Amino acid sequence: MKIYLSADIEGVCGICNWNETTLNKPDYEYFRQEMIKEINSCCQALIDQGITDIYVRDAHDSARNIIPSSLLPCVKLIRGWENSPWDMMAGLDESFDGAIFIGYHSESRSNHNPLSHTMSTSINHIKINNKKVSEFLLNAYYAKLKKVPVIMVTGDLGLTKTVKEENSLIETVDTFTGMHGAVIAKHPDVINKAIYDATIKAITTLKTKKDELFLMIPRILETEIHYRNHLDAYRASFYPNAYMISSDKTGHKTNDFIETLKFIFFTI
Numbered sequence: 422m423k424i425y426l427s428a429d430i431e432g433v434c435g436i437c438n439w440n441e442t443t444l445n446k447p448d449y450e451y452f453r454q455e456m457i458k459e460i461n462s463c464c465q466a467l468i469d470q471g472i473t474d475i476y477v478r479d480a481h482d483s484a485r486n487i488i489p490s491s492l493l494p495c496v497k498l499i500r501g502w503e504n505s506p507w508d509m510m511a512g513l514d515e516s517f518d519g520a521i522f523i524g525y526h527s528e529s530r531s532n533h534n535p536l537s538h539t540m541s542t543s544i545n546h547i548k549i550n551n552k553k554v555s556e557f558l559l560n561a562y563y564a565k566l567k568k569v570p571v572i573m574v575t576g577d578l579g580l581t582k583t584v585k586e587e588n589s590l591i592e593t594v595d596t597f598t599g600m601h602g603a604v605i606a607k608h609p610d611v612i613n614k615a616i617y618d619a620t621i622k623a624i625t626t627l628k629t630k631k632d633e634l635f636l637m638i639p640r641i642l643e644t645e646i647h648y649r650n651h652l653d654a655y656r657a658s659f660y661p662n663a664y665m666i667s668s669d670k671t672g673h674k675t676n677d678f679i680e681t682l683k684f685i686f687f688t689i
């Protein structure tokens with residue numbers, strides 16, 4: 422079995438401030454170590470299940486958060502940005518059996534995570550078919566195109582509820598409860614044990630119910646990006662097949678999710 426992990430930081434245990442997410446800020450180092458610990462809790466469970474073909478994609482900000490030597494020896498690390506629309510999912514292909522998202526977070530402007538955003542902190546939000554979307558949803562749709570089911574997601578409680586609404590078979594671990602600008606977090610040891618246990622369950626589900634784990638991608642995708650700066654909306658309206666919805670919103674309609682990802686990649 423071959424497993425792909427995509428790891429972010431804004432959903433690791435107890436994180437609540439941008440200084441804690443930013444390379445070279447003093448508050449960052451602790452949460453970088455927590456991100457690594459949560460990845461390792463998951464990888465250790467995979468290894469204990471006999472799975473050693475594991476790729477970890479560092480998918481936060483610089484994509485240089487994970488210290489290579491701090492991973493378990495069989496794990497391969499994908500660092501840096503490819504500069505493609507596949508973004509947090511770079512390197513995923515049809516050879517993988519399952520995908521896991523660690524440290525993920527609620528969609529833009531959610532009260533469930535002080536650091537909530539979708540793909541960029543300089544836009545208000547992205548909607549698809551009138552629903553605000555998270556990075557989880559965009560990346561799970563992309564994985565589906567590669568015939569890889571998402572089997573587990575960890576992050577804030579708001580996100581894990583969203584995941585369960587999409588597909589209750591996906592294992593989740595909530596790493597904290599958001600309260601607008603604040604969070605309530607359990608002890609990291611409790612969270613890391615929960616990640617280990619949930620990974621074991623996720624592999625069992627993958628082995629027994631793989632076909633039921635996939636999300637359904639809508640047949641028609643009407644994407645709307647709501648910009649903070651209305652001039653960005655005007656600029657984006659020149660993307661092929663894009664159109665202005667209002668002075669600060671630009672839309673794009675397609676039946677091909679790859680085209681949706683390209684629209685988002687080139688216009689945020």
Ligand SMILES: [Zn+2]
Nearest residue numbers: 429430431481
């Ligand atoms: Zn991030």
